[in-house]
Amino acid sequence: MVLQTPPLQTVESMIPIAEHDLSRKDYASDIDTRWCPGCGDYSILAQMQRGLADLNVAPEKMVFVSGIGCSSRFPYYMNTYGMHSIHGRAPTIASGIKLAREDLMVFVITGDGDALSIGGNHLLHVLRRNVDVKIFLFNNRIYGLTKGQYSPTSELGKVTKSSPVGTTERPLNPLAVALASEATFVARSYDTDPQHLQATIHRAAKHHGAAFVEILQNCNIFNDRAFADYTDRDVRDERLLYLEHGEPMLFGEEKNKGLAVSATGLRVVEADGPDAGLILTHDATRPSPDVHQLLARCSYPEMPVPMGVIRQVTAPTYGDYLDGQIEVQKFRNRADVASLLRGRSTWQVE
Amino acid sequence: MTTTSTQADGSASAPAGIQERDRVTVRFAGDSGDGMQLAGNRFADATAVFGNDFSTLPDFPAEIRAPAGSLAGVSSFQISFSKHLIYTPGDEPDTLVAMNPAALSSHLSALAKGGLLVVNEDAFTSGNLKKANYPSNPLTDGSLEGYRIIKAPITTAAIAAVDDLGLTTQNAERTKNFFALGLVYWLYDRNLEPTLEWIEERFGRLPNIAEANRRALYAGHAYGETTELADAHVRVPPAVLKPGEYRTITGNQALVLGLITAAHLSDLELFYGSYPITPASDVLVELAALREYGVRTFQAEDEISAIGTAIGAAYGGGLGVTGTSGPGIALKSEALNLAVMTELPLIVLDVQRSGPSTGMPTKTEQTDLLQVMFGRNGESPLCVLAAKSPGDCFYMVLEAVRLAHKFATPVVLLSDTYLANTAEPWPVPDINQLDLIEVPYRRNELADAEDFQPYARDPETLARMFVPPGQPGMQHRIGGLEKSDISGDVAYTPENHQRMTDLRGEKIQRIANFIPELEVDGPESGDLLVLSWGSTYGAVFTAVNEARDAGYELAHAHLQYLNPFPRNLGDVVSSYQKVLIPEANTGQLRMLVRAQFLVDAQGYNEVTGQPLSARLLTERIVQYANE
Numbered sequence: 001m002v003l004q005t006p007p008l009q010t011v012e013s014m015i016p017i018a019e020h021d022l023s024r025k026d027y028a029s030d031i032d033t034r035w036c037p038g039c040g041d042y043s044i045l046a047q048m049q050r051g052l053a054d055l056n057v058a059p060e061k062m063v064f065v066s067g068i069g070c071s072s073r074f075p076y077y078m079n080t081y082g083m084h085s086i087h088g089r090a091p092t093i094a095s096g097i098k099l100a101r102e103d104l105m106v107f108v109i110t111g112d113g114d115a116l117s118i119g120g121n122h123l124l125h126v127l128r129r130n131v132d133v134k135i136f137l138f139n140n141r142i143y144g145l146t147k148g149q150y151s152p153t154s155e156l157g158k159v160t161k162s163s164p165v166g167t168t169e170r171p172l173n174p175l176a177v178a179l180a181s182e183a184t185f186v187a188r189s190y191d192t193d194p195q196h197l198q199a200t201i202h203r204a205a206k207h208h209g210a211a212f213v214e215i216l217q218n219c220n221i222f223n224d225r226a227f228a229d230y231t232d233r234d235v236r237d238e239r240l241l242y243l244e245h246g247e248p249m250l251f252g253e254e255k256n257k258g259l260a261v262s263a264t265g266l267r268v269v270e271a272d273g274p275d276a277g278l279i280l281t282h283d284a285t286r287p288s289p290d291v292h293q294l295l296a297r298c299s300y301p302e303m304p305v306p307m308g309v310i311r312q313v314t315a316p317t318y319g320d321y322l323d324g325q326i327e328v329q330k331f332r333n334r335a336d337v338a339s340l341l342r343g344r345s346t347w348q349v350e
Numbered sequence: 351m352t353t354t355s356t357q358a359d360g361s362a363s364a365p366a367g368i369q370e371r372d373r374v375t376v377r378f379a380g381d382s383g384d385g386m387q388l389a390g391n392r393f394a395d396a397t398a399v400f401g402n403d404f405s406t407l408p409d410f411p412a413e414i415r416a417p418a419g420s421l422a423g424v425s426s427f428q429i430s431f432s433k434h435l436i437y438t439p440g441d442e443p444d445t446l447v448a449m450n451p452a453a454l455s456s457h458l459s460a461l462a463k464g465g466l467l468v469v470n471e472d473a474f475t476s477g478n479l480k481k482a483n484y485p486s487n488p489l490t491d492g493s494l495e496g497y498r499i500i501k502a503p504i505t506t507a508a509i510a511a512v513d514d515l516g517l518t519t520q521n522a523e524r525t526k527n528f529f530a531l532g533l534v535y536w537l538y539d540r541n542l543e544p545t546l547e548w549i550e551e552r553f554g555r556l557p558n559i560a561e562a563n564r565r566a567l568y569a570g571h572a573y574g575e576t577t578e579l580a581d582a583h584v585r586v587p588p589a590v591l592k593p594g595e596y597r598t599i600t601g602n603q604a605l606v607l608g609l610i611t612a613a614h615l616s617d618l619e620l621f622y623g624s625y626p627i628t629p630a631s632d633v634l635v636e637l638a639a640l641r642e643y644g645v646r647t648f649q650a651e652d653e654i655s656a657i658g659t660a661i662g663a664a665y666g667g668g669l670g671v672t673g674t675s676g677p678g679i680a681l682k683s684e685a686l687n688l689a690v691m692t693e694l695p696l697i698v699l700d701v702q703r704s705g706p707s708t709g710m711p712t713k714t715e716q717t718d719l720l721q722v723m724f725g726r727n728g729e730s731p732l733c734v735l736a737a738k739s740p741g742d743c744f745y746m747v748l749e750a751v752r753l754a755h756k757f758a759t760p761v762v763l764l765s766d767t768y769l770a771n772t773a774e775p776w777p778v779p780d781i782n783q784l785d786l787i788e789v790p791y792r793r794n795e796l797a798d799a800e801d802f803q804p805y806a807r808d809p810e811t812l813a814r815m816f817v818p819p820g821q822p823g824m825q826h827r828i829g830g831l832e833k834s835d836i837s838g839d840v841a842y843t844p845e846n847h848q849r850m851t852d853l854r855g856e857k858i859q860r861i862a863n864f865i866p867e868l869e870v871d872g873p874e875s876g877d878l879l880v881l882s883w884g885s886t887y888g889a890v891f892t893a894v895n896e897a898r899d900a901g902y903e904l905a906h907a908h909l910q911y912l913n914p915f916p917r918n919l920g921d922v923v924s925s926y927q928k929v930l931i932p933e934a935n936t937g938q939l940r941m942l943v944r945a946q947f948l949v950d951a952q953g954y955n956e957v958t959g960q961p962l963s964a965r966l967l968t969e970r971i972v973q974y975a976n977e
Contacts, residue, residue, distance in 0.1 A: 029827070031839070060822045065662075068830075075827050076840070081819035083665060084829030085658075086688050092655040096662020096670065097819070099646055100621050104666070104819055122658075125651040322646060329641035337614045338781045340643070341607055345544075346597045346778060347399050 013132060013208045016061035016105060024049045027059060029079045035070060040191035040217035044138065045077055047194050051201035057105060064107045065094040067114035070145050071138035071217070074109040088119025091126035094133045099319055105205070108135040112153040113143050116172050120152075127181035127210050129318040134204050134211045137174055142223035160222075175296035175310060178212040179289045185211035186292065186311040190231050191218060196242070196307060203309055209317050230300045239300055243308035245284040251304045259295075259304075266294050268303065284312045368539060368585045373432035375440030376534060379457045380449030380470075382415055382423045385527035390427025392531055392548060394773055396540040398598050401588030402431035405888065406773040407439035407961065412628065412711045419473075419481040424456045433587045437739075437888030439772060441965045445537070447530055449473060449504070451482035458494075466582055467497045468533065470504035470526065500579060504529050504570075511569035512562040521559065525566035532570025539585040542567060592777065599776040601740040601769030601885075602632040605673070605699055608747025609633075610643050611779075613669050616751060616787035621663035622671045623648045623656040628711040629770045630673045630701040653681035657698070661685060664694045665828075667791060667818030669751065673699035676718045677708065679762075680725070686760060687726040690854065692828045693805075693814045695754035695761075697747075698722075702766040704959045713959030714767035716884050719938040722762040723913060729851050731858040733757065734913040736764040738887035741776040743769060746910060749865075752787050757861055758813040764912070766934075768961045769885045791816050799823030805838035811864070812857035814838075859914050868916035872898075872905035875925035878975050881951070882932055883909040883939050886962045890932055893967035900968075902975045909939070915946070923949045930954060930974050932967050 027049040035041045062080035066072035068087035075082030090108045098106045143149040149162035157166040178186045185207040189200040204211035216227045230239035241251040249259040258279035260269045269275040292311040380386045397404045407428040416423030430440030445466040448454035450473035508529040509522045553560035613620040624634040638647040650656035657672045664670030689696040702718045704710035737743040750761040804826045806815045834841035882890040894906040931940040932954035940953045954970045
């Protein structure tokens with residue numbers, strides 16, 4: 001084995017802190033937001049700005065990189081450095097920035113079409129490499145900017161402008177894709193729960209390594225109420241499972257239900273029933289993503305929909321390995337450009 | 351590192367019994383597994399130490415191991431060496447070493463009548479003859495009449511030489527390339543020493559294999575000495591090269607050294623994002639072994655990610671570079687356009703290969719010129735350079751990095767399979783004599799943050815005010831949407847789009863004020879100008895001089911800057927009655943020159959996957975001069 005495992009510097013990412021105390025408005029650029037009124041993106045933007053203000057991150061040390069789509073307009077509204085790049089490729093540009101500039105905090109803002117359709121390949125690889133970038137995927141299950149075609153997360157049979165009699169393809173599950181890529185941080189939140197979203201942003205920002213956050217986001221123009229069945233205020237307690245590391249997987253208004261392992265996956269049991277002892281305690285740090293995959297596959301209406309940090313494990317990042325190799329090779333070999341130019345052998349012409 | 355002096359006196363007369371010749375071209379041909387590339391490279395090293403000028407041409411199949419003995423599996427290596435300066439690996443070999451019937455069948459047509467043929471007679475079995483589609487044995491059926499033939503039992507003699515070393519039959523047989531090499535060393539009076547040193551260095555840890563290779567080499571040499579081969583014993587005296595320290599270099603090696611040197615001269619960290627593709631992969635492989643120079647190589651998941659990461663590194667203030675070949679350029683087009691719109695200093699190496707589509711991955715061509723000029727949506731001007739020789743790849747990388755930063759623009763540097771693999775003697779540059787590369791963003795970072803405007807421009811170069819992330823108070827957003835002049839905000843107004851289109855075009859044109867004028871070799875005006883670009887330099891230079899020797903007066907100019915053209919190109923091309931543009935494509939530079947300068951330039955075009963033939967080009971020049 002040639003690879004030296006670099007020592008883990010920290011479980012938490014090094015966050016560049018601003019010199020002065022900053023507030024939400026210090027993270028807002030002076031450009032007017034141009035999303036449709038009522039779009040879920042407004043809430044996400046507000047929580048991002050609040051979340052970063054809480055952490056007091058230095059704005060000049062942050063870069064937001066996006067692809068193409070409604071969500072990808074996001075960097076314009078942040079008073080940080082940013083690049084609104086090309087469709088699907090934000091993870092590649094973000095990787096290059098982070099590997100060239102370890103001191104910067106790099107965020108990727110993407111959507112379901114951008115990340116899972118045209119940019120699917122890059123998403124797999126940025127996660128498997130564990131490049132220290134924070135990826136926020138706004139999932140609205142529709143192509144909004146091109147006015148209403150189905151996306152790779154649209155449900156089978158969904159009627160959209162490009163599927164007038166229903167789609168003929170099955171959707172991707174973003175969390176399952178991230179877990180299959182061995183992502184070290186996988187979480188889900190949604191646009192209409194500001195506290196939960198802010199907390200999730202905090203955790204992702206602090207993670208040392210690639211962080212993947214799916215945010216369920218309502219497109220009130222082309223796919224209104226896509227997640228309302230379980231995120232509406234009056235039903236969310238019954239239909240969502242808020243995960244906390246080290247806490248039992250309980251849900252329901254009275255926390256009267258829980259998740260237990262069944263022969264074929266997970267099942268719902270009564271918290272005061274005979275199987276109460278089988279209710280699982282959430283372990284986000286479990287090295288194997290097996291239970292995390294089972295959680296990712298829980299979907300309404302059969303099961304509660306999980307929210308929160310599903311997985312967070314510590315592992316060296318791509319940059320840790322690369323820096324480690326450079327350090328070791330500098331120690332082993334002298335870098336001397338003049339001698340490199342001369343190569344293995346030279347001859348003298350008199 | 352070893353340094354050797356060339357044999358001191360180039361004018362010394364040859365030992366008795368040796369004929370003296372000005373120039374010789376030898377081609378080694380055999381099965382992919384026969385070690386022909388290795389033998390050729392050893393011969394090149396020995397030739398370098400001897401002091402000849404030389405040029406090599408490796409030619410191998412895309413298949414790693416085609417079936418043994420098959421026509422598809424033939425690999426060859428040509429080297430031309432001379433007492434004069436030479437610029438091509440030679441059109442036709444004087445000597446062909448054929449290790450099996452397939453090699454003979456594939457390469458015999460290239461050998462001049464009366465040429466010397468060295469064949470491994472052991473390999474001419476009925477099975478191998480059949481694989482090469484020979485109905486009868488050419489060694490005995492008289493079909494090789496007119497060639498001088500050395501039939502040597504190369505396999506059996508090599509096995510006999512290593513008989514008592516206890517090697518497996520397979521390993522014993524594998525020494526046959528060293529036997530053949532030893533024989534050719536004797537034929538051309540080469541010193542065995544550099545190869546013996548190389549064997550020690552390479553196989554020192556496998557003493558049995560090292561000894562076997564040494565013995566096979568000596569045995570081949572002795573075979574030449576003891577067999578009646580006197581009329582084939584030839585010596586090419588050393589060339590008179592400019593004094594100095596030399597090394598052997600290929601184009602791909604020069605790209606690697608150029609990137610490391612550019613990083614050093616600019617004090618930037620090198621980031622190389624690339625996806626393996628023939629013939630550019632060597633650059634990734636060699637850079638990956640240079641971590642001690644702080645090189646960050648990134649083997650991407652695809653070509654798009656390779657350029658995406660390089661753009662990210664450039665935006666972050668590093669030396670962002672991606673390298674590929676034609677099919678990879680096609681995949682990178684959209685991202686390259688992002689670098690045009692965001693006006694970032696990005697270096698793209700394009701080691702061109704035969705197309706279209708997958709084409710012939712290991713064969714050469716100059717067919718990406720129009721792709722890199724125009725293969726993007728919208729009006730998308732960028733800077734295009736082309737190297738003219740293996741060693742020139744080094745200097746053109748420095749130039750690409752200099753211009754990319756000075757003008758905040760992507761720069762494409764064109765090389766090709768021929769330059770990538772061909773080797774030549776190269777005067778080692780003195781790192782202290784090379785100009786430092788200025789990085790304008792370091793000055794931009796010091797500007798007053800209050801007044802900072804990311805798309806304000808340098809009045810002279812029109813380079814935008816590029817500042818990488820990290821500077822307090824200069825936060826801004828860039829991207830692929832049209833930018834407002836000066837502020838860089840998103841803008842859709844008709845006037846602004848026209849202005850930005852003009853600015854992007856004008857910026858690239860202004861590069862012409864910061865590059866050398868085109869030099870003309872020959873009369874400043876007159877009847878005929880031969881205008882070339884890229885890797886054809888050697889062949890065109892050779893052909894032009896042959897035509898001159900035949901009594902024709904003509905001028906030659908060679909372009910290393912393709913976009914923008916040198917500012918005097920218009921004057922140059924209008925100073926002659928006729929302009930001939932030879933290219934390894936169907937006329938891509940010709941199309942540009944005709945369109946831009948309205949001159950009736952004619953072409954000489956070969957699209958064979960091989961470098962241009964200097965002999966055929968000479969014929970075309972003479973014919974056109976007579977028209």
